[in-house]
Amino acid sequence: MLMMKCIVLICGPPACLKSTLIKILQLIFSHHQILNLKFLCIKKVQEILFKNKNENKRLYNFLSFDDLFLGYENDIIENESNWKLYRLLIANEIENYILSNVQEKNSSINLKYSSQILDRLYQSLKHLTNDSILIIEDNFYYASMRHRYRQIAQRVKIGFASIHLHSNLTIALERNTKRHISKRVSNVSIENIFAKYDLSTDDLMIDTTNRGLTSEHLHRILQRIQQACNEPEQQLVNIIDDEQRRRATEINQQNMIYQIDQKLRKFISKHLNNEFLQNEKFKIANEKKLYAEMINNKRQTFLELIKQRFIFIHDNHDDIENRFEQFLNGNN
Known part of the structure; x- marks a missing residue:
């Protein structure tokens, strides 16, 4: 040491x-x-x-x-x-x-x-x-x-x-x-x-x-x-031990949220590209901006609900895109 x-x-x-x-x-x-x-x-x-x-x-x-x-x-x-x-x-x-x-x-x-x-x-x-x-x-x-x-x-x-x-x-x-x-x-x-x-x-x-x-x-x-x-x-042994346990829990949760967030950002990028290509209203620049802001606000709300354990996600996060799509459609 x-x-x-x-x-x-x-x-x-x-x-x-x-x-x-x-x-x-x-x-x-x-x-x-x-x-x-x-x-x-x-x-x-x-x-x-x-x-x-x-x-x-x-x-x-x-x-x-x-x-x-x-x-x-x-x-x-x-x-x-x-x-x-x-x-x-x-x-x-x-x-x-x-x-x-x-x-x-x-x-x-x-x-x-x-x-x-x-x-x-x-x-x-x-x-x-x-x-x-x-x-x-x-x-x-x-x-x-x-x-x-x-x-x-x-x-x-x-x-x-x-x-x-x-x-x-x-x-x-x-x-x-x-x-x-x-x-x-x-x-x-x-x-x-x-x-x-x-x-x-x-x-x-x-x-x-x-x-x-x-x-x-x-x-x-x-x-x-x-x-x-x-x-x-x-x-302070007890305090340090308690803090180590708390920190380990926090690290695990934040790692999970970070990984989910990265997957959501990739999904949103594809989702926005598809929407902008297929929907006539997105030929107006301001409409694109408003829609993108709305989707990203939904992303932040979705992550917060996961943090608060109102939405349960499997450990491998394989279902995250489907779950977020359901959330966007109001089915969660």
Whole structure:
């Protein structure tokens, strides 16, 4: 088992300076003095992370979900169920990697981009050592997302810290407009994440609204990391066992829903093509769009009824197309 020092989450809504903090930490850990940071602050980082004074030994790893999903974002966030599966995939593989320190794909979750994302993940993890700190950046807008990584830390008895950057929505939207166009997030997405953000009392709260990130903020962040390194999490056996069972059930259900959804999408594609060819009214473009939206809404309702066990599907899913066709015709 790989006995790291701790896992640190850098989390918060978009445009709250998470990426900026990561860049600052990367520069600090590389012994660059920036933004008029006091020498004492630099020395503090060295005490925390470079106790063996071996500068060639990498004692920190940065992992960004944006980097893992680069090029696949639109497909991955197409629906929430799909997005959750990718999150489970990453968390599970980080846990597997720390426990076994072996680069192999152990996941039972089979997704479209699993192989590519795991390859990127292992490239990010390959420098982990027993003295490493793993710093993970993402929105982590549900407390349960952050709690999953605390459970990993508890299981392997290493430190854990959740550092939450936040600002008011107006400032976040303003910052977003100043980003390079390739880095911008839609205003709707930002507003949606702000609305659903689930705060936890365990988070270190850093308000970047008025002054952005300051040296005082960095000092608090470094102190929190030091505390996490010095106070490993304790394994809670019953909680972990219960969580493992719950997670296994969730994985199985989400895998099933994902596979059914893929079959339904193929069926719908054929169904729409046939309908558009045979029905005169679909020569009007708007009619095509309205019908396609209606069918896809039916698909989402059908999947939800399966999740809630109002519709029973055989394990091999062979009857799924017929069942959905019956559902469309109102016979289910």
